[in-house]
Every structure is written in structure tokens, then in C-alpha cells.
Amino acid sequence: MSILSIVFIIIGIASALYSALILKNGTTFDYMFTAWFWIASVFFGIQSVTYFLSFHRSVTEYTDTIHDSYVPGLRGKVAVLVPIFNEEEEMVITNLVAIYSNAGEDSDIYVLDDSTRGDSAPIIDLCRKLGMKYIHRENRSGYKAGALNNVLKTLEVPYVAVIDIDQTPAPDFLRETTALLAKDPKIGFIQVPQVYSNTDSSILAEIAQAQQFIFYDILTEGKSVAGTLFSCGTNVVYNLD
Incomplete structure (x- = not known):
């Protein structure tokens, strides 16, 4: 072709x-x-x-990374950054609980709330109960990237994960990615694919999932081999060491 x-x-x-x-x-x-x-x-x-x-x-040329990456525990402290902006409160609370449940004890979760509407009290209360750090900005400088950079300069951890609030990470997400980063310190970040859970009820989600296959299973793997892979800004773990 x-x-x-x-x-x-x-x-x-x-x-x-x-x-x-x-x-x-x-x-x-x-x-x-x-x-x-x-x-x-x-x-x-x-x-x-x-x-x-x-x-x-x-x-x-892309090597299989699944079989040799899993370990029972995390390889160092991980800061999990979860940006939020005017999302539905019920969805935010549900997914924060899921992120907290799958992150593990060696993780610090930072909820970066740039929302400009509604009452954030229920989210703040949930963060307090679960020990998650809640950060709210007034000026929204740089938008999502600004919120991430604002907290990144304060962190002293080897790894940082970014997860959007409309995503639910797999239980082994951090264990497998940090194991790969620890195995090869030259790796700057690991970009993982995302999967839609509602493809059976939405034709739009099914089409989007097909596009994800082309991007994550072909383009990103090929770019990784060539050393030209770029970060998508979410469902990703960065190596700060």
C-alpha cells in the first residue's frame, strides 16, 4: 500500500x-x-x-515485556497524579476509589483539581479519608500541563504516574511498569494502552477502541523500537531518576 x-x-x-x-x-x-x-x-x-x-x-523487533516484568511489589515510591476539571462528581468519587484501590501502599495519590464549578467538598472529604493529597488552583495557568508541572517540581520520588479521572487502572499497572523502569534505568517513561469498557453499548466507543489498537499496538511499539516514542500525557509512568 x-x-x-x-x-x-x-x-x-x-x-x-x-x-x-x-x-x-x-x-x-x-x-x-x-x-x-x-x-x-x-x-x-x-x-x-x-x-x-x-x-x-x-x-x-518489539520485545515481549509481559512475562519478565511482573513482581509482587513496587520498585520504589510512586506519585500518582490525577488531574480533574469540572467532571461529574459521582464519576470522580467512583474512579478515585478505584485508583486508590489499585495504586497500592507504596503510592502517594495527588488529586489535582482545577475545577471552576460546583462544590468540591465531597471530593475533598474523600481525599482526607483515603489519605490522598488534594490540590486546587485558582488561576489554571497552563491548564492540565500546568497542574502537573505545579506539583512535579515538589516531588522527590523515582516514579510518577499520570492517570486521567475518567480512567481506571488495572491492579498490576504500577507493579509491572515500575519493574520495567527499574530493570532498565535508561527508559524515560512507559506509555501503556487504554481499553474502553463500553464498546458493547456504544458504537462511538467501539470505533475509538479500533483507533486505539492502531495507535498503541502498532505505532507506539514501532516508535519505541526506533527511540521516537512520545508521551500521551496519561496512562503513563515517568522515570524521574
Whole structure:
């Protein structure tokens, strides 16, 4: 598919140049539109090639990390950062309990609440009961990234996890990721995939889950092999050492 894309792009560019320089039967607008159209086509061709390379790397070079990563305990203290902004209170409380239950005793949970509406008293009360640290900002400078950076500069832990409030981590999330980070200190972060739990009741969730497969099971694994993987800003654990 990638090779065919490149072949058709080359043919199209050659045809456009032939029409413009030899036949000279188009207007200036026609030439401008044609140029932009083939620039977009070249971009699509480059995307196709990089997708093929990522697929090849993910299949042939990406190593299996599941069987040798699990250990019964965490490898060092983990700070779990949970950003919140004007989410539904019931969902926030339910997922905070789930995050707390799956984080383990060696984790400190920071609830970064930038909400500007509603009463946060129930959330604050839950954080107090469960020993989670509640932080609320007034200016929202930098939005989610600002909330994360605001607390990151105060932490002295080897690992930091970021989990969005609409996510529920698996029980082994921190154990497996910190084991991989401890095994190879050169790893800067581990980006894990996310799975939708309502694909059987929502066609939109089912489509989104299909996109997640392409991104997490092909592109990120291929980019990891090439050393070009980027962080998505959630369902991720960073190595601060």
C-alpha cells in the first residue's frame, strides 16, 4: 500500500508538471490547487511509509515485556497524579476509589483539581479519608500541563504516574511498569494502552477502541523500537531518576 501510494504520487506530480509546463492549458488557480493537492498527497505518502515501518518494527523487533516484568511489589515510591476539571462528581468519587484501590501502599495519590464549578467538598472529604493529597488552583495557568508541572517540581520520588479521572487502572499497572523502569534505568517513561469498557453499548466507543489498537499496538511499539516514542500525557509512568 505504501509503495503504491508513492508510485501514484510520483505519477500525479509528473502529470501536473506536464500539464503546467508542456500543455500550458490551465489557469493560475488550477496550478495552485494542483500544487497544494500533491503536497497533501506527498504528506499522505510519507505517513503511509512511516506507518508501514512502525508496523514492521512492532511485529519483528518489539520485545515481549509481559512475562519478565511482573513482581509482587513496587520498585520504589510512586506519585500518582490525577488531574480533574469540572467532571461529574459521582464519576470522580467512583474512579478515585478505584485508583486508590489499585495504586497500592507504596503510592502517594495527588488529586489535582482545577475545577471552576460546583462544590468540591465531597471530593475533598474523600481525599482526607483515603489519605490522598488534594490540590486546587485558582488561576489554571497552563491548564492540565500546568497542574502537573505545579506539583512535579515538589516531588522527590523515582516514579510518577499520570492517570486521567475518567480512567481506571488495572491492579498490576504500577507493579509491572515500575519493574520495567527499574530493570532498565535508561527508559524515560512507559506509555501503556487504554481499553474502553463500553464498546458493547456504544458504537462511538467501539470505533475509538479500533483507533486505539492502531495507535498503541502498532505505532507506539514501532516508535519505541526506533527511540521516537512520545508521551500521551496519561496512562503513563515517568522515570524521574
